[in-house]
Amino acid sequence: MNSAVVTKPSFKQRMLQAREDAIVHTVNRLLAEKGFDAMTVDEVAAQVGIAKASLYKHFPSKEDLAAAAMVRLMRQAQDFIAQLPSEASALDNLRAVVRWVLQLKLAGDMPTLPSQNSSLRATLIANRDYMDGLMDVSDRMGAWIEAAQAQGQLNPALPAIAILYTFFARACDSVVEFLQTGGLFTDEQIIELVLTTCFDGLKPR
Amino acid sequence: MNSAVVTKPSFKQRMLQAREDAIVHTVNRLLAEKGFDAMTVDEVAAQVGIAKASLYKHFPSKEDLAAAAMVRLMRQAQDFIAQLPSEASALDNLRAVVRWVLQLKLAGDMPTLPSQNSSLRATLIANRDYMDGLMDVSDRMGAWIEAAQAQGQLNPALPAIAILYTFFARACDSVVEFLQTGGLFTDEQIIELVLTTCFDGLKPR
DNA sequence: GTCTATAATCAGATAGAC
Protein backbone atom coordinates (compact mmCIF):
# COMPACT_ATOMS: atom_id res chain seq x y z
CA MET A 1 0.00 0.00 0.00
CA ASN A 2 1.31 3.42 -0.94
CA SER A 3 2.28 5.56 2.01
CA ALA A 4 0.68 8.57 0.37
CA VAL A 5 -2.70 6.93 0.89
CA VAL A 6 -2.39 6.51 4.65
CA THR A 7 -0.26 9.53 5.52
CA LYS A 8 -2.26 12.32 7.10
CA PRO A 9 -2.35 15.39 4.86
CA SER A 10 0.08 18.05 5.94
CA PHE A 11 -1.03 21.49 7.04
CA LYS A 12 0.07 22.87 3.70
CA GLN A 13 -1.89 20.28 1.80
CA ARG A 14 -5.00 20.99 3.83
CA MET A 15 -4.65 24.70 3.21
CA LEU A 16 -4.38 23.99 -0.47
CA GLN A 17 -7.43 21.79 -0.39
CA ALA A 18 -9.39 24.41 1.51
CA ARG A 19 -8.50 27.03 -1.05
CA GLU A 20 -9.55 24.82 -3.90
CA ASP A 21 -12.80 24.13 -2.11
CA ALA A 22 -13.36 27.87 -1.78
CA ILE A 23 -12.70 28.31 -5.49
CA VAL A 24 -15.08 25.56 -6.52
CA HIS A 25 -17.74 26.84 -4.18
CA THR A 26 -17.50 30.29 -5.69
CA VAL A 27 -17.59 28.89 -9.20
CA ASN A 28 -20.64 26.85 -8.30
CA ARG A 29 -22.50 29.89 -7.07
CA LEU A 30 -21.55 31.98 -10.09
CA LEU A 31 -22.57 29.21 -12.47
CA ALA A 32 -25.93 29.02 -10.75
CA GLU A 33 -26.31 32.79 -10.78
CA LYS A 34 -25.21 33.74 -14.29
CA GLY A 35 -24.31 30.63 -16.23
CA PHE A 36 -21.03 29.60 -17.81
CA ASP A 37 -20.74 32.24 -20.53
CA ALA A 38 -21.57 35.20 -18.34
CA MET A 39 -19.22 34.07 -15.59
CA THR A 40 -15.75 35.55 -16.01
CA VAL A 41 -12.52 34.24 -14.56
CA ASP A 42 -11.71 37.71 -13.25
CA GLU A 43 -14.91 37.60 -11.30
CA VAL A 44 -14.11 34.22 -9.80
CA ALA A 45 -10.66 35.37 -8.75
CA ALA A 46 -12.02 38.57 -7.23
CA GLN A 47 -14.68 36.77 -5.22
CA VAL A 48 -12.27 34.13 -3.98
CA GLY A 49 -9.86 36.90 -3.12
CA ILE A 50 -6.83 35.72 -5.06
CA ALA A 51 -5.14 36.79 -8.27
CA LYS A 52 -6.31 35.40 -11.54
CA ALA A 53 -2.93 33.89 -12.26
CA SER A 54 -3.15 31.92 -9.02
CA LEU A 55 -6.47 30.51 -10.15
CA TYR A 56 -4.79 29.19 -13.26
CA LYS A 57 -2.24 27.36 -11.09
CA HIS A 58 -5.12 25.35 -9.65
CA PHE A 59 -7.25 24.89 -12.76
CA PRO A 60 -5.86 25.03 -16.29
CA SER A 61 -8.89 26.63 -17.94
CA LYS A 62 -12.31 28.12 -17.41
CA GLU A 63 -13.84 24.88 -18.63
CA ASP A 64 -12.01 22.97 -15.92
CA LEU A 65 -13.35 25.37 -13.32
CA ALA A 66 -16.87 24.55 -14.42
CA ALA A 67 -16.08 20.86 -14.54
CA ALA A 68 -14.87 21.00 -10.94
CA ALA A 69 -18.18 22.52 -9.94
CA MET A 70 -20.03 19.75 -11.72
CA VAL A 71 -17.90 17.11 -10.01
CA ARG A 72 -18.82 18.71 -6.70
CA LEU A 73 -22.48 18.57 -7.65
CA MET A 74 -22.23 14.89 -8.53
CA ARG A 75 -20.54 14.12 -5.23
CA GLN A 76 -23.29 15.94 -3.36
CA ALA A 77 -25.89 13.96 -5.28
CA GLN A 78 -24.12 10.71 -4.46
CA ASP A 79 -23.95 11.67 -0.79
CA PHE A 80 -27.63 12.56 -0.73
CA ILE A 81 -28.62 9.31 -2.41
CA ALA A 82 -26.41 7.25 -0.09
CA GLN A 83 -28.06 8.76 2.96
CA LEU A 84 -31.61 7.94 1.85
CA PRO A 85 -33.32 5.16 3.85
CA SER A 86 -33.06 1.85 2.07
CA GLU A 87 -36.33 0.75 3.62
CA ALA A 88 -38.26 3.55 1.91
CA SER A 89 -40.16 2.86 -1.30
CA ALA A 90 -38.42 3.45 -4.61
CA LEU A 91 -40.96 6.13 -5.45
CA ASP A 92 -40.37 7.97 -2.19
CA ASN A 93 -36.65 7.96 -2.75
CA LEU A 94 -37.03 9.27 -6.27
CA ARG A 95 -39.32 12.02 -5.03
CA ALA A 96 -36.73 12.87 -2.40
CA VAL A 97 -34.02 13.24 -5.06
CA VAL A 98 -36.19 15.50 -7.21
CA ARG A 99 -37.08 17.53 -4.14
CA TRP A 100 -33.40 17.88 -3.32
CA VAL A 101 -32.67 19.10 -6.84
CA LEU A 102 -35.44 21.68 -6.60
CA GLN A 103 -34.19 22.89 -3.24
CA LEU A 104 -30.73 23.32 -4.71
CA LYS A 105 -32.18 25.34 -7.58
CA LEU A 106 -34.30 27.53 -5.33
CA ALA A 107 -31.34 28.18 -3.07
CA GLY A 108 -29.32 29.35 -6.08
CA ASP A 109 -26.85 26.46 -5.81
CA MET A 110 -27.63 24.57 -8.99
CA PRO A 111 -24.92 25.23 -11.58
CA THR A 112 -26.38 25.49 -15.05
CA LEU A 113 -24.28 24.78 -18.09
CA PRO A 114 -25.11 25.65 -21.68
CA SER A 115 -26.19 22.37 -23.21
CA GLN A 116 -24.59 23.31 -26.51
CA ASN A 117 -21.12 24.60 -25.60
CA SER A 118 -18.88 22.01 -27.19
CA SER A 119 -15.59 22.94 -25.51
CA LEU A 120 -17.29 22.49 -22.18
CA ARG A 121 -18.91 19.22 -23.18
CA ALA A 122 -15.54 17.86 -24.23
CA THR A 123 -13.97 18.81 -20.90
CA LEU A 124 -16.80 17.22 -18.97
CA ILE A 125 -16.78 14.00 -20.94
CA ALA A 126 -13.03 13.76 -20.49
CA ASN A 127 -13.40 14.23 -16.74
CA ARG A 128 -13.29 10.85 -15.09
CA ASP A 129 -14.65 11.99 -11.73
CA TYR A 130 -17.61 13.66 -13.35
CA MET A 131 -18.47 10.77 -15.61
CA ASP A 132 -18.10 8.22 -12.83
CA GLY A 133 -20.36 10.26 -10.60
CA LEU A 134 -22.92 10.72 -13.33
CA MET A 135 -22.93 6.99 -14.10
CA ASP A 136 -23.32 6.10 -10.45
CA VAL A 137 -26.22 8.50 -9.94
CA SER A 138 -27.85 7.25 -13.14
CA ASP A 139 -27.48 3.63 -12.09
CA ARG A 140 -28.96 4.16 -8.66
CA MET A 141 -31.87 6.21 -9.91
CA GLY A 142 -32.39 3.81 -12.80
CA ALA A 143 -32.70 0.90 -10.38
CA TRP A 144 -35.31 2.78 -8.35
CA ILE A 145 -37.20 3.68 -11.51
CA GLU A 146 -37.39 0.07 -12.63
CA ALA A 147 -38.39 -1.07 -9.16
CA ALA A 148 -41.11 1.57 -8.99
CA GLN A 149 -42.38 0.53 -12.39
CA ALA A 150 -42.43 -3.14 -11.37
CA GLN A 151 -44.43 -2.23 -8.26
CA GLY A 152 -46.89 -0.11 -10.22
CA GLN A 153 -45.70 3.12 -8.59
CA LEU A 154 -44.51 4.57 -11.91
CA ASN A 155 -46.07 4.14 -15.34
CA PRO A 156 -44.54 0.94 -16.80
CA ALA A 157 -45.43 2.07 -20.31
CA LEU A 158 -42.78 4.80 -20.18
CA PRO A 159 -39.20 3.86 -21.07
CA ALA A 160 -37.10 3.98 -17.92
CA ILE A 161 -34.50 6.13 -19.64
CA ALA A 162 -37.15 8.70 -20.51
CA ILE A 163 -38.17 8.86 -16.86
CA LEU A 164 -34.55 9.28 -15.81
CA TYR A 165 -34.07 12.14 -18.26
CA THR A 166 -37.31 13.68 -17.06
CA PHE A 167 -35.82 13.79 -13.57
CA PHE A 168 -32.49 15.15 -14.77
CA ALA A 169 -34.32 17.84 -16.69
CA ARG A 170 -35.82 19.15 -13.44
CA ALA A 171 -32.33 20.48 -12.70
CA CYS A 172 -32.71 23.00 -15.53
CA ASP A 173 -36.48 23.38 -15.40
CA SER A 174 -37.30 26.98 -16.20
CA VAL A 175 -40.71 26.70 -14.56
CA VAL A 176 -38.95 27.02 -11.23
CA GLU A 177 -37.45 30.38 -12.08
CA PHE A 178 -40.67 31.52 -13.75
CA LEU A 179 -42.57 30.80 -10.54
CA GLN A 180 -39.80 32.24 -8.42
CA THR A 181 -39.65 35.45 -10.46
CA GLY A 182 -43.39 35.94 -10.15
CA GLY A 183 -43.06 36.14 -6.39
CA LEU A 184 -46.51 34.66 -5.83
CA PHE A 185 -45.34 31.43 -4.26
CA THR A 186 -43.07 30.37 -1.44
CA ASP A 187 -40.19 28.03 -2.14
CA GLU A 188 -42.05 25.16 -0.52
CA GLN A 189 -45.12 25.84 -2.66
CA ILE A 190 -42.99 25.84 -5.80
CA ILE A 191 -41.48 22.52 -4.82
CA GLU A 192 -44.90 20.99 -4.24
CA LEU A 193 -46.22 22.36 -7.53
CA VAL A 194 -43.35 20.97 -9.54
CA LEU A 195 -43.45 17.62 -7.74
CA THR A 196 -47.16 17.38 -8.40
CA THR A 197 -46.99 18.27 -12.08
CA CYS A 198 -44.00 15.95 -12.48
CA PHE A 199 -45.45 12.83 -10.85
CA ASP A 200 -49.20 13.39 -11.14
CA GLY A 201 -49.40 15.44 -14.34
CA LEU A 202 -51.62 18.40 -15.12
CA LYS A 203 -54.81 16.41 -15.53
CA PRO A 204 -56.94 15.65 -12.48
CA ARG A 205 -56.35 12.41 -10.63
CA MET B 1 -56.36 57.97 -43.17
CA ASN B 2 -52.65 58.13 -43.87
CA SER B 3 -51.78 57.34 -47.45
CA ALA B 4 -48.80 55.25 -46.27
CA VAL B 5 -51.22 52.72 -44.87
CA VAL B 6 -53.05 52.06 -48.11
CA THR B 7 -50.23 52.57 -50.61
CA LYS B 8 -48.84 49.32 -51.93
CA PRO B 9 -45.24 48.81 -50.81
CA SER B 10 -42.77 49.76 -53.47
CA PHE B 11 -40.39 47.25 -55.00
CA LYS B 12 -37.60 48.69 -52.92
CA GLN B 13 -39.57 48.38 -49.73
CA ARG B 14 -40.42 44.79 -50.48
CA MET B 15 -36.79 43.99 -51.16
CA LEU B 16 -35.89 45.54 -47.83
CA GLN B 17 -38.55 43.55 -46.06
CA ALA B 18 -37.42 40.36 -47.71
CA ARG B 19 -33.86 40.96 -46.60
CA GLU B 20 -34.92 41.63 -43.05
CA ASP B 21 -36.96 38.45 -43.11
CA ALA B 22 -33.88 36.57 -44.27
CA ILE B 23 -31.87 38.08 -41.43
CA VAL B 24 -34.41 37.20 -38.78
CA HIS B 25 -34.79 33.71 -40.15
CA THR B 26 -31.04 33.17 -39.95
CA VAL B 27 -30.91 34.59 -36.44
CA ASN B 28 -33.74 32.31 -35.40
CA ARG B 29 -31.93 29.25 -36.65
CA LEU B 30 -28.66 30.24 -35.03
CA LEU B 31 -30.37 30.99 -31.73
CA ALA B 32 -31.96 27.55 -31.83
CA GLU B 33 -28.68 25.93 -32.77
CA LYS B 34 -26.17 27.59 -30.44
CA GLY B 35 -27.97 30.04 -28.21
CA PHE B 36 -27.56 33.77 -27.82
CA ASP B 37 -24.07 33.91 -26.34
CA ALA B 38 -22.48 31.51 -28.80
CA MET B 39 -24.09 33.21 -31.78
CA THR B 40 -21.83 35.91 -33.25
CA VAL B 41 -22.90 38.81 -35.37
CA ASP B 42 -20.16 37.96 -37.86
CA GLU B 43 -21.74 34.58 -38.28
CA VAL B 44 -25.17 36.03 -38.88
CA ALA B 45 -23.82 38.41 -41.50
CA ALA B 46 -21.89 35.64 -43.22
CA GLN B 47 -24.87 33.31 -43.38
CA VAL B 48 -27.18 36.03 -44.64
CA GLY B 49 -24.56 36.99 -47.17
CA ILE B 50 -24.14 40.65 -46.31
CA ALA B 51 -21.51 42.69 -44.47
CA LYS B 52 -21.72 43.07 -40.74
CA ALA B 53 -22.06 46.84 -41.06
CA SER B 54 -25.13 46.35 -43.21
CA LEU B 55 -26.66 44.24 -40.52
CA TYR B 56 -26.27 47.10 -38.10
CA LYS B 57 -28.22 49.36 -40.45
CA HIS B 58 -31.21 47.08 -39.97
CA PHE B 59 -30.82 46.23 -36.28
CA PRO B 60 -29.00 48.45 -33.81
CA SER B 61 -27.56 45.68 -31.66
CA LYS B 62 -27.17 41.95 -31.20
CA GLU B 63 -29.88 42.05 -28.56
CA ASP B 64 -32.27 43.57 -31.07
CA LEU B 65 -31.48 40.79 -33.51
CA ALA B 66 -32.51 38.25 -30.92
CA ALA B 67 -35.58 40.27 -30.04
CA ALA B 68 -36.65 40.25 -33.67
CA ALA B 69 -36.42 36.46 -33.68
CA MET B 70 -38.56 36.32 -30.57
CA VAL B 71 -41.13 38.63 -32.12
CA ARG B 72 -41.25 36.28 -35.09
CA LEU B 73 -41.77 33.35 -32.74
CA MET B 74 -44.63 35.12 -30.99
CA ARG B 75 -46.29 35.90 -34.30
CA GLN B 76 -46.03 32.27 -35.33
CA ALA B 77 -47.55 31.22 -32.03
CA GLN B 78 -50.39 33.70 -32.48
CA ASP B 79 -50.99 32.42 -36.00
CA PHE B 80 -51.02 28.83 -34.83
CA ILE B 81 -53.43 29.57 -32.00
CA ALA B 82 -55.74 31.56 -34.27
CA GLN B 83 -55.99 28.67 -36.68
CA LEU B 84 -57.03 26.13 -34.03
CA PRO B 85 -60.68 24.99 -34.23
CA SER B 86 -62.85 26.91 -31.80
CA GLU B 87 -65.16 23.93 -31.48
CA ALA B 88 -62.37 21.75 -30.07
CA SER B 89 -62.09 21.27 -26.32
CA ALA B 90 -59.84 23.59 -24.34
CA LEU B 91 -57.65 20.64 -23.39
CA ASP B 92 -57.22 19.54 -26.99
CA ASN B 93 -56.20 23.01 -28.03
CA LEU B 94 -53.68 23.26 -25.22
CA ARG B 95 -52.25 19.91 -26.19
CA ALA B 96 -51.99 21.12 -29.77
CA VAL B 97 -50.01 24.18 -28.69
CA VAL B 98 -47.59 22.12 -26.64
CA ARG B 99 -47.22 19.70 -29.52
CA TRP B 100 -46.47 22.59 -31.85
CA VAL B 101 -43.79 23.87 -29.47
CA LEU B 102 -42.18 20.44 -29.33
CA GLN B 103 -42.22 20.13 -33.10
CA LEU B 104 -40.49 23.48 -33.37
CA LYS B 105 -37.85 22.35 -30.92
CA LEU B 106 -37.26 19.04 -32.65
CA ALA B 107 -36.99 20.76 -36.01
CA GLY B 108 -34.31 23.06 -34.58
CA ASP B 109 -36.43 26.17 -34.93
CA MET B 110 -37.00 27.09 -31.33
CA PRO B 111 -34.78 30.04 -30.37
CA THR B 112 -33.47 29.65 -26.85
CA LEU B 113 -32.42 32.65 -24.85
CA PRO B 114 -30.40 32.67 -21.64
CA SER B 115 -32.90 33.36 -18.90
CA GLN B 116 -30.34 35.36 -16.98
CA ASN B 117 -28.86 37.75 -19.54
CA SER B 118 -30.05 41.10 -18.28
CA SER B 119 -29.21 43.21 -21.33
CA LEU B 120 -31.31 40.86 -23.40
CA ARG B 121 -34.16 40.87 -20.92
CA ALA B 122 -34.21 44.65 -20.97
CA THR B 123 -34.37 44.73 -24.75
CA LEU B 124 -37.18 42.20 -24.82
CA ILE B 125 -39.24 43.93 -22.17
CA ALA B 126 -38.83 47.21 -24.01
CA ASN B 127 -39.98 45.62 -27.24
CA ARG B 128 -43.63 46.42 -27.73
CA ASP B 129 -44.27 43.82 -30.42
CA TYR B 130 -42.77 41.08 -28.31
CA MET B 131 -44.60 42.00 -25.15
CA ASP B 132 -47.92 42.39 -26.96
CA GLY B 133 -47.49 39.00 -28.58
CA LEU B 134 -46.52 37.39 -25.30
CA MET B 135 -49.52 38.91 -23.55
CA ASP B 136 -51.87 37.78 -26.26
CA VAL B 137 -50.57 34.21 -26.24
CA SER B 138 -50.72 34.17 -22.45
CA ASP B 139 -54.29 35.44 -22.42
CA ARG B 140 -55.54 32.92 -24.93
CA MET B 141 -53.82 29.99 -23.28
CA GLY B 142 -54.87 31.24 -19.86
CA ALA B 143 -58.51 31.26 -20.95
CA TRP B 144 -58.22 27.69 -22.18
CA ILE B 145 -56.54 26.63 -18.96
CA GLU B 146 -59.34 28.05 -16.84
CA ALA B 147 -61.97 26.53 -19.10
CA ALA B 148 -60.28 23.14 -18.92
CA GLN B 149 -60.08 23.38 -15.15
CA ALA B 150 -63.77 24.32 -14.91
CA GLN B 151 -64.66 21.30 -17.04
CA GLY B 152 -62.51 18.95 -14.98
CA GLN B 153 -60.05 18.40 -17.84
CA LEU B 154 -57.15 19.93 -15.91
CA ASN B 155 -56.46 19.73 -12.18
CA PRO B 156 -58.36 22.65 -10.60
CA ALA B 157 -56.12 22.52 -7.54
CA LEU B 158 -53.19 23.88 -9.55
CA PRO B 159 -52.88 27.65 -9.97
CA ALA B 160 -53.63 28.53 -13.59
CA ILE B 161 -50.47 30.59 -13.81
CA ALA B 162 -48.40 27.60 -12.74
CA ILE B 163 -49.96 25.54 -15.51
CA LEU B 164 -49.24 28.30 -18.02
CA TYR B 165 -45.60 28.47 -16.96
CA THR B 166 -45.41 24.69 -17.14
CA PHE B 167 -46.43 24.93 -20.79
CA PHE B 168 -44.02 27.77 -21.52
CA ALA B 169 -41.23 25.77 -19.93
CA ARG B 170 -41.72 23.02 -22.52
CA ALA B 171 -40.10 25.43 -24.98
CA CYS B 172 -36.80 25.05 -23.13
CA ASP B 173 -37.30 21.54 -21.84
CA SER B 174 -33.93 19.80 -21.88
CA VAL B 175 -35.59 16.39 -21.81
CA VAL B 176 -36.28 16.84 -25.51
CA GLU B 177 -32.63 17.24 -26.38
CA PHE B 178 -31.62 14.46 -23.99
CA LEU B 179 -33.98 12.08 -25.75
CA GLN B 180 -32.98 13.41 -29.15
CA THR B 181 -29.26 13.03 -28.41
CA GLY B 182 -29.75 9.45 -27.30
CA GLY B 183 -31.05 8.55 -30.73
CA LEU B 184 -33.30 5.84 -29.36
CA PHE B 185 -36.57 7.54 -30.23
CA THR B 186 -38.20 9.07 -33.26
CA ASP B 187 -39.37 12.67 -33.14
CA GLU B 188 -42.96 11.54 -32.90
CA GLN B 189 -42.15 9.21 -30.01
CA ILE B 190 -40.41 12.03 -28.18
CA ILE B 191 -43.44 14.24 -28.65
CA GLU B 192 -45.76 11.56 -27.29
CA LEU B 193 -43.48 10.89 -24.34
CA VAL B 194 -43.28 14.53 -23.36
CA LEU B 195 -47.01 15.08 -23.86
CA THR B 196 -47.75 12.06 -21.69
CA THR B 197 -45.43 13.01 -18.87
CA CYS B 198 -46.67 16.59 -19.04
CA PHE B 199 -50.42 15.91 -18.91
CA ASP B 200 -50.59 12.47 -17.30
CA GLY B 201 -47.52 12.53 -15.09
CA LEU B 202 -45.04 9.75 -14.37
CA LYS B 203 -47.33 7.74 -12.12
CA PRO B 204 -49.68 5.20 -13.67
CA ARG B 205 -53.22 6.30 -14.55
C1' DG C 1 1.99 29.42 -5.16
C1' DT C 2 1.03 34.18 -5.24
C1' DC C 3 1.36 38.37 -7.25
C1' DT C 4 1.48 42.47 -11.07
C1' DA C 5 1.60 43.33 -15.59
C1' DT C 6 0.82 42.03 -20.16
C1' DA C 7 -0.01 39.32 -24.14
C1' DA C 8 -3.34 37.52 -27.51
C1' DT C 9 -7.72 37.01 -29.18
C1' DC C 10 -12.17 37.60 -30.08
C1' DA C 11 -16.54 39.97 -30.80
C1' DG C 12 -19.68 43.98 -30.76
C1' DA C 13 -19.96 48.18 -32.86
C1' DT C 14 -18.63 52.19 -36.01
C1' DA C 15 -16.18 55.41 -39.71
C1' DG C 16 -16.30 56.81 -43.98
C1' DA C 17 -16.07 55.95 -48.99
C1' DC C 18 -19.27 54.70 -52.70
Add this chain to the structure above:
DNA sequence: GTCTATCTGATTATAGAC
Protein backbone atom coordinates in the same frame (compact mmCIF):
# COMPACT_ATOMS: atom_id res chain seq x y z
C1' DG D 1 -27.86 50.70 -47.81
C1' DT D 2 -23.75 48.31 -48.71
C1' DC D 3 -19.12 47.71 -48.41
C1' DT D 4 -13.96 47.47 -46.31
C1' DA D 5 -11.30 48.61 -42.69
C1' DT D 6 -10.96 49.79 -38.09
C1' DC D 7 -11.89 50.82 -33.26
C1' DT D 8 -12.86 49.51 -28.65
C1' DG D 9 -13.53 46.89 -24.80
C1' DA D 10 -13.84 42.68 -22.60
C1' DT D 11 -11.88 38.21 -21.53
C1' DT D 12 -9.02 34.14 -21.51
C1' DA D 13 -4.57 33.00 -20.60
C1' DT D 14 0.52 33.63 -19.55
C1' DA D 15 5.33 35.73 -18.34
C1' DG D 16 8.28 36.53 -14.92
C1' DA D 17 9.54 38.52 -10.36
C1' DC D 18 9.23 37.22 -5.44
